[in-house]
Amino acid sequence: MLAMRPATPEDQRALAAMIQVRSEWMKSKQLPNWSSWGKHVQELAGNCSRRGGEMWVLVEDHRRIVGCTTILRTAAPWAWTAAEAGEPAFYLNGTVTDPAERHRKLGTLIADWAVDRAACENVTWVRRDCTSSALAAYYEQQEFKLVREISTVGGRTSYALERRAQRVPEVAVWLISGIPTPKLAGRSRTPVTGKRSNVVEAARFLSRSWNGAAEPTMSM
Template identity: 45%
Template structure:
């Protein structure tokens, strides 16, 4: 059974191992990886804001992590969009050994449901890679626009918050 729960300092070793596995997978394919941010992402496990979440399988294996915040970045969104209640999903990383479980999709769907549970209108995210944007489209997110930030093309994505029946997938 899967559960999404707030990360804690005790999760640091497992999160480091999971992110390191993803880094190796990306590097083997010639892709930029999370390795330069590894220590930072691991240190966020005990964020005082409680905004870092882990996806855990069978109370023993962390197979994903993400950050959920009600304040998105200052770039890529209009002033009107920034004023709308939204949950912003960022720094999502999954263990490639568990690809068959679709942990990235499950975390995204959970975030959409969580946004609705909190009374927010949107789940939002962005990415810098067209292939990742296609993956997010397959999760039900829409491409709102492409934006430029410091010379990088960003794909600004959003999905309307809605309650999803995830009871078959997640233990509450």
């Protein structure tokens, strides 16, 4: 059985282990930027004990952590307009899943859970942004709409995406039974690896945002 619950400081060791496994899996597949994941394992896992964001973990049978994400309420000023920033929204950051479970589309499940939870809390949007065109395309497979592309400092391009909050009744079935999402949703969602890693930016932003600093909001 799968369930989403708030992360606690006691989860840090298990989160670090999962993120490390993700890094090693990327290395074994010769995927780019695997070393960035490895260098920032502890920093990313440590977000479970920092204030200012809501880190959630996806657990199997109430024990094993197989995924995580963090919900922030503050928009990146270069990705979203002042009017958009004034709208109620979740900003997803630091989404990581266990590569051994990738056939279950857990990243899609986490995204659908966030959309459903936002609707329950009368939040209008679920948003995320990244610096990888391939990752942006993956998010579009999860029904996020590309809002804009932005040129940022250093010559990078950021992709801002959003999905309107709505109830997703299937989420309750997936989280209770652990049924893989494609069987219910009927959508083909194959994970895509980005050309540029967002780990460094996400780690820095998530760490500093809890101390009141403005940094880029990136999703994984």
